[in-house]
Amino acid sequence: MKKLFFILLTGIMTASLAGCGKGKEAGSKPEYTPLIREDLMWNTEELFNRAVTVEKGETGDYANANGTTEAIFYDGPEYNGKPTKVFAYVGFPSAPMPEGGYPAVILVHGGGGCAFFEWVEYWNGKGYAAIAPDFYAQQYGSYKLQNGKAPKNPDGGPVDSGSFRNTAEDYKDSWVYHSVYNIISAHNILLSDERVNENKTGLTGISWGSVLTCIAAGVDYRFGAFAPVYGTGFLLETPGVSSRDYFEMPYDAAEWMRYYDPASYLTYCNRPIMFSIGTNDSFFSPVLQQQSADLCEGPVYHCFRAELRHYHRWKDEEGMIHVADFMDFVLSGKAAPFVVESEALDGRELTVTLSDGSSVKQIRVCYTLSTEGNSTQWKWSLFGVNPKEFDGNKLTVTLPENAEYCFVEFSDGAFDEYFQSTRLYSLEK
Structure with missing residues (x-):
């Protein structure tokens, strides 16, 4: 240029x-x-x-x-x-x-x-x-x-x-x-x-x-x-x-x-x-x-x-x-530290592949039961997944049955450390 x-x-x-x-x-x-x-x-x-x-x-x-x-x-x-x-x-x-x-x-x-x-x-x-x-x-x-x-x-x-x-x-x-x-x-x-x-x-x-x-x-x-x-x-x-x-x-x-x-x-x-x-x-x-x-x-x-x-x-x-x-x-x-390389949703099973699963120290699944009204007021819930669940760099999690929207968040440490997530999924009943 x-x-x-x-x-x-x-x-x-x-x-x-x-x-x-x-x-x-x-x-x-x-x-x-x-x-x-x-x-x-x-x-x-x-x-x-x-x-x-x-x-x-x-x-x-x-x-x-x-x-x-x-x-x-x-x-x-x-x-x-x-x-x-x-x-x-x-x-x-x-x-x-x-x-x-x-x-x-x-x-x-x-x-x-x-x-x-x-x-x-x-x-x-x-x-x-x-x-x-x-x-x-x-x-x-x-x-x-x-x-x-x-x-x-x-x-x-x-x-x-x-x-x-x-x-x-x-x-x-x-x-x-x-x-x-x-x-x-x-x-x-x-x-x-x-x-x-x-x-x-x-x-x-x-x-x-x-x-x-x-x-x-x-x-x-x-x-x-x-x-x-x-x-x-x-x-x-x-x-x-x-x-x-x-x-x-x-x-x-x-x-x-x-x-x-x-x-x-x-x-x-x-x-x-x-x-x-x-x-x-x-x-x-x-x-x-x-x-x-x-x-x-x-x-x-x-x-x-x-x-x-x-x-x-x-x-x-x-x-x-x-x-x-x-x-x-x-x-x-x-x-x-890692990047999300691929992700695929099959029903309620979400499979995510990272570039380096060994760098992940915390995994949180975040979901909401809400769909109505102002989305800034929706209530979101969390549950953790043990990083030892990784199969190499691949992780499969089961999403809550009643969840409407959901994503998975990966971190290599505390709040001030690196993180990345999956996309936000809209889940069909």
């Missing part, structure tokens, strides 16, 4: 901007042919080659123990006929640069969030260059400045999560259009830097940032991996959306879905993607996440988990180490 470039208006960005166990090794990258939707809102041919204009922001004490972080502003699309600027933190690790450059990741926060320099610090500690843009017209945010406490960006764009009031005609003023445009531009910024390995870039987002990640997964095929956390498609059916003050049922629901819902874009994703959500998520639905995952054409990995509360989480101790391990596995070919 030809290196992109960007213009720095107020100085040159300097170099200061600058553990898995045994398991399956990812193979070399296969020859890749992207799936392309021709009628996108975004002119990707133009955007992928756009020279992004970048201004250096104010110097701050970002307390990055793992590298160096700088604040920047970069140019976004016009909003209501006026130019916009996007605030972001960008950081590079202090660890020596590997041959070919650092892998890199774009970090997309959710509703109530802002650009988190702490998130950049986390990924710098994992050996990644990282950029965390703001998606709600804010600037100089931090983990302590959530829920509207971050300073406003006077040159920011729209802030209406989901763009439920937008139509096919006014898409260029929509939050979805601006946000994905700005993700593409952030990707350009990373790809323009000679310290970044252009073949090792990933995108991860949380909540509404996860929704944007799912849309971008079908638009920006230059990424090598995607990791949406919580949010996915079918937003008009999502329990936690319709109760929000920003929600308004679109006049033409079918048209709105085609333009603004992740379900219309995930079908064009044939890069590796890993979905994560907890059974106790108060906003998004595990059932709709599975339906969204089923749309993808490429390799899909699942991280359904019992009791993964919905908030801005990314740290290992918050149960999120699997996101970094996934990026390492897909982008750099590093060993993962």
Whole structure:
């Protein structure tokens, strides 16, 4: 891929901007042919080659123990006929640069969030260059400045999560259009830097940032991996959306879905993607996440988990180490403790094959008897399976007779350790 470039208006960005166990090794990258939707809102041919204009922001004490972080502003699309600027933190690790450059990741926060320099610090500690843009017209945010406490960006764009009031005609003023445009531009910024390995870039987002990640997964095929956390498609059916003050049922629901819902874009994703959500998520639905995952054409990995509360989480101790391990596995070919290689349901017998069953220390079968009402309020039950039940790398479990939905969760330790799951099964009586 030809290196992109960007213009720095107020100085040159300097170099200061600058553990898995045994398991399956990812193979070399296969020859890749992207799936392309021709009628996108975004002119990707133009955007992928756009020279992004970048201004250096104010110097701050970002307390990055793992590298160096700088604040920047970069140019976004016009909003209501006026130019916009996007605030972001960008950081590079202090660890020596590997041959070919650092892998890199774009970090997309959710509703109530802002650009988190702490998130950049986390990924710098994992050996990644990282950029965390703001998606709600804010600037100089931090983990302590959530829920509207971050300073406003006077040159920011729209802030209406989901763009439920937008139509096919006014898409260029929509939050979805601006946000994905700005993700593409952030990707350009990373790809323009000679310290970044252009073949090792990933995108991860949380909540509404996860929704944007799912849309971008079908638009920006230059990424090598995607990791949406919580949010996915079918937003008009999502329990936690319709109760929000920003929600308004679109006049033409079918048209709105085609333009603004992740379900219309995930079908064009044939890069590796890993979905994560907890059974106790108060906003998004595990059932709709599975339906969204089923749309993808490429390799899909699942991280359904019992009791993964919905908030801005990314740290290992918050149960999120699997996101970094996934990026390492897909982008750099590093060993993962294990991956689910195959699974098959025969009646109530579920057989799962892992890459390395000996790495598993905990197995939990999670199921619900519920099908009615708001899925965020369903009650889920658990029972454990002894890892000694593995026959080599294969495990067969009998699912409860009265279960309606079920998945099996595998872990190599405690809550802050690596985990992966099967898909979510809908069980016929």
